[in-house]
Structure formats: structure tokens, C-alpha cells
Amino acid sequence: MSRILITGMSGAGKTTVLHELSRRGYRTIDTDYDAWVLPDGTWDEPRMSALLASDSSLVVSGTVENQGRFYDRFSGVVLLSAPVEVLIERVSARTTNTYGSSEADQHAIRQHVLDVEPLLRKSATLELDGRRPVPQLADEVERLITSDQI
Numbered sequence: 001m002s003r004i005l006i007t008g009m010s011g012a013g014k015t016t017v018l019h020e021l022s023r024r025g026y027r028t029i030d031t032d033y034d035a036w037v038l039p040d041g042t043w044d045e046p047r048m049s050a051l052l053a054s055d056s057s058l059v060v061s062g063t064v065e066n067q068g069r070f071y072d073r074f075s076g077v078v079l080l081s082a083p084v085e086v087l088i089e090r091v092s093a094r095t096t097n098t099y100g101s102s103e104a105d106q107h108a109i110r111q112h113v114l115d116v117e118p119l120l121r122k123s124a125t126l127e128l129d130g131r132r133p134v135p136q137l138a139d140e141v142e143r144l145i146t147s148d149q150i
Contacts, residue, residue: 002145003052003073006061007120008080010100010109011087013130013137014061017080020138021059026145031062032097042066057145063120071123076144079124082131084113 006014015030022028029051031037038044043064051058052073060074071077082090087109091100099105121127126144128137 001055002057002075004059004076004078004141004144005067005070005074006059006078006080006141007063007067007124008130009063009082009087009112009117010105011090011094011130012080012082013090013134014063014080015096016134017137017141018059018061020134021141024138024142026142027056027058029058029060031060031064036062037064043070045069059141059145063116068123076125077123078141078144079117079120079127080130080137081117081121081127082129084110086131087113 006017008014015032018028018030029036031043031048036043036047041064043062043066045066048070051060052070088100088106091097091105091109094100100109126140128140130137
């Protein structure tokens with residue numbers, strides 16, 4: 001039973017990699033949707049605890065302040081990273097999520113790269129360059145999943 005967390009800044013490619021893993025047949029949860037994140041910007045801890053107590057393998061994506069409370073329940077934490085200019089370009093162009101379209105959002109992303117990303121890097125099992133082709137990124141995550149199932 002593998003549980004992998006994919007984390008990183010907005011625009012790093014978390015959702016895109018999650019979609020590819022879902023297409024390959026893996027159970028995935030994008031915590032940016034379906035009320036996983038509470039109004040204070042943290043995960044709904046009872047709900048996340050129940051999810052991680054289930055007996056199925058899954059890949060979760062998200063970046064929230066309290067995610068570290070769950071690291072011991074993941075078999076791997078993958079940090080997707082990219083230069084801030086790439087992040088800003090991506091969030092400015094996307095149509096499925098409005099976060100990142102305003103100057104205030106983009107300023108926050110720049111600040112998070114400085115303040116939050118180093119913390120994520122310290123806790124990550126694996127860091128991947130989010131500029132790599134999506135199939136390659138999914139292959140790397142899939143290796144983590146399958147190595148934990150052996």
C-alpha cells in the first residue's frame with residue numbers, strides 16, 4: 001500500500017502529474033478541490049486522517065501549512081519545483097484555477113518560493129524538476145509507488 005504526496009508551489013505541475021497518474025489507473029486526490037482545504041488554508045485533518053487510514057494506495061497532491069502533520073503516513077513526499085518565472089507564466093495562463101492571475105497572487109507565489117519551498121525541500125523524499133515532460137515525471141512517481149508495493 002503506497003501513499004505518495006506530491007507537493008510544490010502553484011504552477012509546478014502537481015495537478016498535471018496527478019491527471020497523468022490517474023490516467024494510468026492510480027487513485028488520486030487533488031486537495032485543491034472538493035473541500036479538502038478549510039477556509040484557513042489547512043487540510044481538514046479528520047478527513048485527511050480517514051483517507052490515509054484507508055487500505056488503498058493513492059497519490060495526493062497539495063501544499064498546505066499542516067501537511068507536515070501527515071508526512072509519517074506517506075511512503076514518499078515528492079516536491080515538484082520550477083523557477084519562479086515558469087511558475088508565474090503557468091499560473092497566468094491556466095484557465096482551470098484563477099489563483100495566480102492577479103499581481104497579489106503572483107507576489108505571494110514569489111514569496112512562497114523564498115519562504116515555503118525550502119521547507120518543503122527539507123522534508124521531500126524526492127525532488128523533481130517540474131519542467132520535465134509530464135510522462136517522465138509520472139514515471140518517477142510511479143517508481144516510488146511500485147517500489148513501496150514490493
